[in-house]
Amino acid sequence: MTGRMNRQILLKTRPEGAPSPDNFELTETPIPEPSEGEVLLRILYLSLDPYMRGRMNAAKSYAKPAEIGQPMVGGTVGEIVNSRHPNFSVGDVVLGYGGWQEYAISNGKGLRKLDATIAPVSTALGVLGMPGMTAYVGLLEVGQPKPDETVVVAAASGAVGSVVGQIAKLKGCHAVGIAGGSDKCRFVIGELGFDACVDHRSPDFAKELEAACPKGIDVYFENVGGAVQQTVWPLLNDFARIPVCGLIAQYNATSPMPGPDMFSVLRKRLLLRGFIVSDFAPKQPDFLRDVSEWVRTGRLKYREDIVDGLEKAPASFIGMLQGKNFGKMLVRIAV
Amino acid sequence: MTGRMNRQILLKTRPEGAPSPDNFELTETPIPEPSEGEVLLRILYLSLDPYMRGRMNAAKSYAKPAEIGQPMVGGTVGEIVNSRHPNFSVGDVVLGYGGWQEYAISNGKGLRKLDATIAPVSTALGVLGMPGMTAYVGLLEVGQPKPDETVVVAAASGAVGSVVGQIAKLKGCHAVGIAGGSDKCRFVIGELGFDACVDHRSPDFAKELEAACPKGIDVYFENVGGAVQQTVWPLLNDFARIPVCGLIAQYNATSPMPGPDMFSVLRKRLLLRGFIVSDFAPKQPDFLRDVSEWVRTGRLKYREDIVDGLEKAPASFIGMLQGKNFGKMLVRIAV
Numbered sequence: 001m002t003g004r005m006n007r008q009i010l011l012k013t014r015p016e017g018a019p020s021p022d023n024f025e026l027t028e029t030p031i032p033e034p035s036e037g038e039v040l041l042r043i044l045y046l047s048l049d050p051y052m053r054g055r056m057n058a059a060k061s062y063a064k065p066a067e068i069g070q071p072m073v074g075g076t077v078g079e080i081v082n083s084r085h086p087n088f089s090v091g092d093v094v095l096g097y098g099g100w101q102e103y104a105i106s107n108g109k110g111l112r113k114l115d116a117t118i119a120p121v122s123t124a125l126g127v128l129g130m131p132g133m134t135a136y137v138g139l140l141e142v143g144q145p146k147p148d149e150t151v152v153v154a155a156a157s158g159a160v161g162s163v164v165g166q167i168a169k170l171k172g173c174h175a176v177g178i179a180g181g182s183d184k185c186r187f188v189i190g191e192l193g194f195d196a197c198v199d200h201r202s203p204d205f206a207k208e209l210e211a212a213c214p215k216g217i218d219v220y221f222e223n224v225g226g227a228v229q230q231t232v233w234p235l236l237n238d239f240a241r242i243p244v245c246g247l248i249a250q251y252n253a254t255s256p257m258p259g260p261d262m263f264s265v266l267r268k269r270l271l272l273r274g275f276i277v278s279d280f281a282p283k284q285p286d287f288l289r290d291v292s293e294w295v296r297t298g299r300l301k302y303r304e305d306i307v308d309g310l311e312k313a314p315a316s317f318i319g320m321l322q323g324k325n326f327g328k329m330l331v332r333i334a335v
Numbered sequence: 336m337t338g339r340m341n342r343q344i345l346l347k348t349r350p351e352g353a354p355s356p357d358n359f360e361l362t363e364t365p366i367p368e369p370s371e372g373e374v375l376l377r378i379l380y381l382s383l384d385p386y387m388r389g390r391m392n393a394a395k396s397y398a399k400p401a402e403i404g405q406p407m408v409g410g411t412v413g414e415i416v417n418s419r420h421p422n423f424s425v426g427d428v429v430l431g432y433g434g435w436q437e438y439a440i441s442n443g444k445g446l447r448k449l450d451a452t453i454a455p456v457s458t459a460l461g462v463l464g465m466p467g468m469t470a471y472v473g474l475l476e477v478g479q480p481k482p483d484e485t486v487v488v489a490a491a492s493g494a495v496g497s498v499v500g501q502i503a504k505l506k507g508c509h510a511v512g513i514a515g516g517s518d519k520c521r522f523v524i525g526e527l528g529f530d531a532c533v534d535h536r537s538p539d540f541a542k543e544l545e546a547a548c549p550k551g552i553d554v555y556f557e558n559v560g561g562a563v564q565q566t567v568w569p570l571l572n573d574f575a576r577i578p579v580c581g582l583i584a585q586y587n588a589t590s591p592m593p594g595p596d597m598f599s600v601l602r603k604r605l606l607l608r609g610f611i612v613s614d615f616a617p618k619q620p621d622f623l624r625d626v627s628e629w630v631r632t633g634r635l636k637y638r639e640d641i642v643d644g645l646e647k648a649p650a651s652f653i654g655m656l657q658g659k660n661f662g663k664m665l666v667r668i669a670v
Contacts, residue, residue, distance in 0.1 A: 061602050062573075062602055062604075222597075225597055229597075238397075244597065244600050244601050245601075246601070247597055247598065247601060250597070250598070256593075256596060257597070258591075258593050258594060259593060259594025259595045259596055259597050260594045260595070260597070261591060261594055262557075262560055262564075262579065262582055262585070262592070262594050262595070263582065263585070264609075265579050265594075265607060265608075265609040266579050266580075266581070266582060266609040266611075267396050267397055267609070268609065269397075269608070269609040269610055269611060269614060270607075270608070270609050271606070271607070271608045271609075272600060272605075272606070272607040272608075273600075273604070273605070273606045273607075274599075274600040274601040274602070274603065274604040274605050274606075275604055276601075276604060279604060
């Protein structure tokens, strides 16, 4: 492969507020050669996920920040094109953490082989991957919905929200989505089977949400924060549970946003619990078993928003933080 | 008893912000006669508790508001002086909800007979009553402390906080109190046996709290809110639990105070859970068994702050909301 180049997108600078294309730099470097015990991956799909905004900051979060001058971090599906690792062969397609680039070296740690006969391999980055499992454990383990309860989730057409609402329905709940725009809301109801979906851009958003939740809200799956959170809060029932999974509406904030009203927490005996999918790693077999089966039998649907070409990643990522994507955001790098 | 009078303190007006003596009215009315199935109680002790501030508001909370022109609500220990109820005899001493007055009629519902040979009957309003059980269930059921973890509680010399810290010690935790003033802090360490106590009035409060919690904070028993909460928040460890029991520093606020930082909730996977002691009613036998034994054997200490005379109740209540009490606040009405 000598002579061929690996295109990469590096983190050039850290954003203040919303990221811009200037924070990224497209570069080329020779495709590396695997050492003994390593494999070379040709990346097929790069996942774009909201958590990456946090990695662009210098502050340590639950994971260490992405490094300036290095390829942006990210989950990938790749094909092994050169192997010096005993467990992997050329042609294997694996889930990994290759980052924003066309080729990546791996020592095999954390790679998981995928079987394209079960589902398209891109789903390992979405409904059958980290976003799907986030929805599964956040709703079932943290939210603990009971039949006939009302479950509300924002970004309802997205990778996580779409799975939250569909699992809520499978568990006998009243599922209400929140999404940006009537196209997404139609999809959430018509395709995903939610009971209702409310457009947060509507001038009557608060009233419409209240009307969609005639018995109040028992589980609010928090993945956006900000103004949506403020609107949801008064509708929460006593003993409501709030799995806190993300705060996409606040990621670009440069000053702190007001937290939830503590009097409600006390008076309504609310439970808020932050979680990260890796906290529930032992649940992965349950997740893969259940969700694979639901996808296979058509009871759980998913939608991908795919752009072609690594160079599209920065703009697609920036757009996703603004809600411009429609479904799980992926960059197809090779096929 | 005809001709003798019952002094009462009525809720005259609802406060805006901090209550003042003008919100209360001392009045006299003839001592009532019990009807068939009722008892007449002579109240020995009236409990003053922070939750009463909430009852003074018109807004429905988890309990309905106190009514204008009626005696303020409150827990009491009383002696039965006239009984037309088959289960109660003259001379029985009972825990009840007699309110701010010298005599009260009861139909027996909710009355619990007390045995003065086990502990002074006043403790049924404190360490062996609602405040003690609030501490017990809030710490053990919601906070779930593990040995060697750090437990922090404010109002640490008070009815709830003092029990929280002592149970934390009994469970092998590092117990850190927060209190107002050096006298209280000395008591919390010297008498109650906390590992440390920090004066929230100190100009170096934040630094001192950090120094008292060298391994961070695993359980923050929230009973004050406000500035103390803001100081505690950055010290919370990953997976910290925050039982939300009260917000005394915010009860008089006339505008909303900022809630906790949601990014911390997410990043540190915090658990916040509001609770009310009655949610855990099935735990009462466990509570009475454990805490009675700890009190009997001297492993759990308590302090009462007793004033004499019903007329002192308003000023004592107002002072308690400002932290002027030192121990469980009681009004002795008769002996």
